[in-house]
Amino acid sequence: MSHTAHIPSHRKPRQRASKSALRAGVAGGVLSTIAVAGAAGPAQAEPVTQTIEMPTITSGFSTAVAASAQATQQVALDLETQADEDAAAEKAAKTAKKAHAEAVRKAEAEKKAEAAAKARAEAEAKERAERASRTSERTTLSASSGSSDSGSSASAPSSSSSNVSGSAASIVAFAKAQVGDAYSLGSTGPNSWDCSSLVQAAYRTVGIDLPRVSQSQSTFGTQVSLDNLQPGDILYWGSAGSAYHVAVYVGGGEFVGAQNSSTGTVQRSLDYDRPTGAVRVL
Template sequence: MSHTAHIPSHRKPRQRASKSALRAGVAGGVLSTIAVAGAAGPAQAEPVTQTIEMPTITSGFSTAVAASAQATQQVALDLETQADEDAAAEKAAKTAKKAHAEAVRKAEAKKKAEAAAKAEAEAEAKERAERASRTAERTTLSASSGSSDSTGSSASAPSSSSNVSGSAASIVAFAKAQVGDAYVSGGTGPNAWDCSGLVQAAYRTAGIDLPRVSQSQSTAGTQVSLDNLQPGDILYWGGAGSAYHVAIYVGGGEFVGAQNSSTGTVQRSLDYDRPTGAVRVL
C-alpha cells in the first residue's frame, strides 16, 4: 500500500457544469456592460502612484564631499595669496618709479642750482669790476670838476658828443657812470636807483639839492623846449608837476635814466622814449 493512500487530497472538487455555465454568463454580462460604458464615454483613469527611492548617502560619499570643500577652500586661499602678492609687487614698482622720478628731479634741481650759482658768481665778479671802474671814473671826475671850478676853465664830459663845462659836466659824467646799475623802486644808490634818485644824486655832485620825487623835479627849474636842450637838463614824462618819470639829457640827442627793473639804468636816444618836456636848473 502506498504511503499516501490515506492522505486526503488538497485539490478542490471539480465544479459542476451548471455552476461553470452560470459564471461564464455573469462574466459575459459584465464584459458587455463594460463595453457599453466604454462606448458611452471615456473611462476615468485612476492616478498612478509611484514611489521613488532616494539613494542613501554613505559615509564614503560624505568624506569625498568634505575633501572637495577643503580643496576648494585651499584654492581660494591660494588665489587670495597670489592677489596679495601681485598687489604688493605693483605697489613696490610704483614706489620705485616714484623714487626714481624724485631722484631725477633732485638731480636736475641741483644742476640748475649749480648753474645759477655759477652765473651769479660771474655776474657778481663782473659787477665788482664795473663798480671799480665807475669808482675810478668818479674819482677822476671829482678831481677834474674841482680843478674846473677853481680855475674857471672848461672840462669835457667823457664820451660826450659835445663839450660840456662846469657843473653840467659833473652831472652828465655821474649819470653816465651809473649806466648798467639796477633799477630799484626807492633806490638812491650807490648801485641801485629809481629815476628821481639818480637825478638827485647826479645834481648833488654839482652841489645842487633837488627834491626827491619826479613830480617836484619836473618843476625845479625853467621849462625849456625839447628842441633847445643842453647837457644836464632834466627830462620828464607826464605833466609838469605831475611827472611819473625823469632822466638827464647828456647831449648828442641822448639821455641817461633809471628806466625800470627790466632794463636798469640805460643810455638811450630821445627817440627810444620821447619825453614830454624838460627843465633847466643850471
C-alpha cells in the same frame, strides 16, 4: 389562579440565539478583516525599507560638498594672495618711479645751482672791474668839478656827442659813470639805483637837492620843449606832477637812466623810449 394570567406581556421578547450568533459572526468578520489588513501592512511597506539606506548616500554627498567648498575657499585664498602680491609690486614700482624722478629733480636743481653760482661769480668779478673803473672816473670828475664851479670850462667825456661845461658837465659825467649799475626800487646807490635816486644823486654833485620822487622832480624847474633840450635837463615820462619815470639828458640825443631790473642803468637814444617832457633846473 390570577386574573392576569392570560394578559399578554408588553416586554420585548428576548432575541433568539440565532440572531445573536449572526451578530457575533458579523463582528468577527469585521475584526478579521481589520486583522488581515494589519497583517498585510508590513508587506506593502517594503519600499520604505530601501529608503532607510539614504543616510549612507547623504553622508557621501556631504563629504563631496565639503571638499568642493574647501577647494573653492583655497582658490579664493590663492586669488587674494595673488592680488596682494600684485598690489605690492605695483606700489613698489610707483615708489621706485617716484624716487627716480626725485633723484633727477635733485640732479637738475644741483646743476642749475652750480650754473647760477658760476654766473654770480662772473657777474661779481665783472662788477668789481666796472666799479674800479667808475671809481677812477669819479676821482677824475671830482677834480674837474672844482674848476667848473670857479667858472672854468670842462669838456664832456669822450663818449659825449657834444661839449658840456659847468654844473651840467658834472651832472652828465656822474650819470654816465653809473651806467651798468643795477636797478632796484628804493635803492639810492652807490651801485644800485632807481630812476629818481639816480637823478637826485647826479644833481647833488653840484649842490642841488632835488625832491626824492619822480612826480616832484617833473615839476622842479622850468618846463622846456623836447626840441630845445640841453645836457643836464631832467626828462620825465608821464604827466608833469604825476610822472612815473625820470632820467638825465646827456646831450647828443641821448639820456642816462636807471630803467628797470632787467636793463639796470643804461645810456639810450631818445628814440629808444621817447619822454613826455623835460624840466630845466640849471
